[in-house]
Amino acid sequence: MVNYYYLEGNPSDSQYYWFVNNSNFDSSIWFEYFRIGTPFMRWINYPFAVLLKLPFWVGHFLFSIIGLMAVFQLFKLITLIVGNSSARFNSSIAALWLLLPNLHFWTSGITKEVICLLCIVTVFLQTYLKQWWSWQVVIAAITLALLRPHVLLMLTSGIGAAYLILVPLSRKRKLLYTALLFIMLLIFYLMVCQIIHIDPWDIDRWLLNNHRWRDSFIGSGSYVPIQYYNYPYKLFTFFFRPFFYDVSHPYGWILSIKNLLVFGLLIWSAIRYILKYKMVKWNVTLLSMLLFNIIGALIYIQRYAGLGIFARTRSMFIPFFI
Known part of the structure; x- marks a missing residue:
């Protein structure tokens, strides 16, 4: 409602x-x-x-x-x-x-x-x-x-990489699976290029397109100049902002409190991992979730520059990040 x-x-x-x-x-x-x-x-x-x-x-x-x-x-x-x-x-x-x-x-x-x-x-x-x-x-x-073929590309990248890292495979089978993964990712990438009408091999056009997308957020109430941030702060912006210093609307306070809780959970989890890293048992699903978040964040911070769109987009990521 x-x-x-x-x-x-x-x-x-x-x-x-x-x-x-x-x-x-x-x-x-x-x-x-x-x-x-x-x-x-x-x-x-x-x-x-x-x-x-x-x-x-x-x-x-x-x-x-x-x-x-x-x-x-x-x-x-x-x-x-x-x-x-x-x-x-x-x-x-x-x-x-x-x-x-x-x-x-x-x-x-x-x-x-x-x-x-x-x-x-x-x-x-x-x-x-x-x-x-x-x-x-x-x-x-x-x-x-x-x-959203780009989301499928991120998801397949995370799962494929996790599988190749954690599952013991013979050298021949690992090469075969790597080739299959590359083909799948190439198909999804070409689908993304078809949607946005970009030559898949024109890197300069990609960079220009991303620049224009970021500039389209200028003038909105949630615009942030993310292209000028360093990468750690870019990732912080994607996952945890708006924070209290960004608040200009009552809804921002709710988001800030939620983001503080999630950030606190991250710090708490990191400390527990450091203290008990020998007891942590990774599996393909857990590593896939981590890689999916990292890959997704690194892609979206190249294209978006608004706290509002970050809050909406990370609803696909933050449940698995937690």
Whole structure:
């Protein structure tokens, strides 16, 4: 409800995805929207918004159900990971982080992040269960490829690297898997280039495009000159800002308190890891989550320059970071 009323007064892409304004309607048939990127988001919503003419608030309700499914999947994953390595108390503490408002705010509206989060947590859950090619993984991967291929690229990079690092393989098999991983990443990269209409081999055009994207945030209330920060502060900005010194709105205080808790958890976890590093047992899923966060952050800080878009984007990352 909070997300719905917020977007009612602050128009966003959600209205476009749900065909809210008359100017968004056209004579196109449903499957003309079956294309990579934003058109696929509209293809998903077309039967409900156009054919059934369901109101905007119903769309929020439907996407809230998807977001809740992602949270339940995440809780199941936390229970499996923590339950196998620690006491029930730690499992309960970890589950409490699912109550943080930012996660539920951004997973209760008509956004791509809602669907992406469900797909990501599904893949991580299936990899933890060692169901590498289950139907859930296939559907999640196809959905991400059509909706946000760059997120699938980050996810595949993290899982592939973790698998090659931790799973004992013969030299021949490791070379084969590395080649397959490279081919998959190349395909996803070309899909990203197709969406933004960039020559995949033109590095200067990529840098210029990223510069223009960052400049597009100038004038917004949440703009930050991230291109002038050093890399540690860039990563801090992506994961933990807005912080208290950024606050200019009551909502900023809520975000700052949440970010302080997450930052405190990171420090606490780092200290515990240093003290008990010999007892820590990494597996493919845990290392995949860590690499997914690092890769995703390093990519997004090249392109975004707004605290608001960081808060929304990291809803796909911070649950696994925690």
